Amino acid sequence: MRKLFLAVCMFSFALVPSIASAKTNHQVAIVIDDFGNNMKGTDKMLSLPIPLTAAVMPFLPSTKEDAELAHKKGYEVIVHLPMEPIKGKKSWLGPNAITTDLSDEEIRKRVEMAIKDVPFAIGMNNHMGSKATADTRVMRIVLAVCKEHGFFYLDSKTNPKSVVRKTAKEAGVPVIENKLFFDDVYTHAHVAKQANLLLQKTKEEPVMIAIGHVGPPGEITSSVIASYIPKIKQEANFVFVSQLLPPRPPLFSPN
Numbered sequence: 001m002r003k004l005f006l007a008v009c010m011f012s013f014a015l016v017p018s019i020a021s022a023k024t025n026h027q028v029a030i031v032i033d034d035f036g037n038n039m040k041g042t043d044k045m046l047s048l049p050i051p052l053t054a055a056v057m058p059f060l061p062s063t064k065e066d067a068e069l070a071h072k073k074g075y076e077v078i079v080h081l082p083m084e085p086i087k088g089k090k091s092w093l094g095p096n097a098i099t100t101d102l103s104d105e106e107i108r109k110r111v112e113m114a115i116k117d118v119p120f121a122i123g124m125n126n127h128m129g130s131k132a133t134a135d136t137r138v139m140r141i142v143l144a145v146c147k148e149h150g151f152f153y154l155d156s157k158t159n160p161k162s163v164v165r166k167t168a169k170e171a172g173v174p175v176i177e178n179k180l181f182f183d184d185v186y187t188h189a190h191v192a193k194q195a196n197l198l199l200q201k202t203k204e205e206p207v208m209i210a211i212g213h214v215g216p217p218g219e220i221t222s223s224v225i226a227s228y229i230p231k232i233k234q235e236a237n238f239v240f241v242s243q244l245l246p247p248r249p250p251l252f253s254p255n
């Protein structure tokens, strides 16, 4: 009985994501990147009592475990695809990253493999990728594979010159863009400043998306998010990223 009660508690927020406590119908989605490598803060993030979207990197030691745990706890799972940045080391990307020197066939193969490697994924966003997301050839292939799998794409927006939105629209892939990073600096003061900015923005904008990370800032970011949940709930309803997208067209429409 106790087990059943716990299960109901864990899933209740997923089933009723928009409890009408907010003053407005504004919506906010929080995405946590970099799951898949036994990163710091994983357990805390996957215990936050809101509809969280977990972006899991493929081909890493805890890829499957983290995706399965996130799904089991009622969170949404997406593939966190490693993509080439303008600056930075290749080693930061992990295995089978999408780089602009790859052939069309190799890019397609790697995206297919990444999707297969992350169980329960229903969408994708980019890990790094300031170079690759500004490359139309690369993004056309990535998004064509997303389209075939019925995935949406969240542009992490690591480059203001990203071609993702335009290319996704051409490909017919539902697309949305990140608006704020919690933790590009790993200090409590910075993460709290960003959380406060998110709180202010949820008052002004009908839809907000913010990305945080497990890993070096994981413990700080999870505790700051936890402390801001009640304040943000007054202004907006927490939802999954997929709930912010337009309804997907049917795969087949009979004449």
Ligand SMILES: [Zn+2]
Pocket (backbone or CB within 6 Å): 033, 034, 080, 126, 127, 128
């Ligand atoms: Zn990342």
